[in-house]
Amino acid sequence: MGRILKALVLLLLLGFVALVGFAYLGDLRPDRQEVRQPVTLDAD
Template sequence: MLGKLFKFLFIIAILGFAALVGFAYVGPEIGIDFAPDRQEIRMPVTLQGQ
C-alpha cells in the first residue's frame, strides 16, 4: 500500500515538472510574458572611512 502511494506521488511530481517546463516554453507563444519589469534605481551611498 505504501509503495503504491510513493509511486503515485513520484508520477505526479514528474507530470507536474513536465507541465511546468511545457508552460515555460509555451507561455510566451500564448501571450504570457515571464520577464520582470525593468527600472533603474539609484540610491546615494555614503561610505565611512577616510
C-alpha cells in the same frame, strides 16, 4: 505504501513536465504601450 510513493513520484514528474512545457510554450510577455507625459523642468 509502495503504490502511494509511486503515485506521488508520478504526479511530481507530471507536474514538472507541465511546468517546463508552460514555461517554454506559454505567452509570458507583458503588454507594451507607449506612455507620453509632459515634464516641467525648473531651469533658471
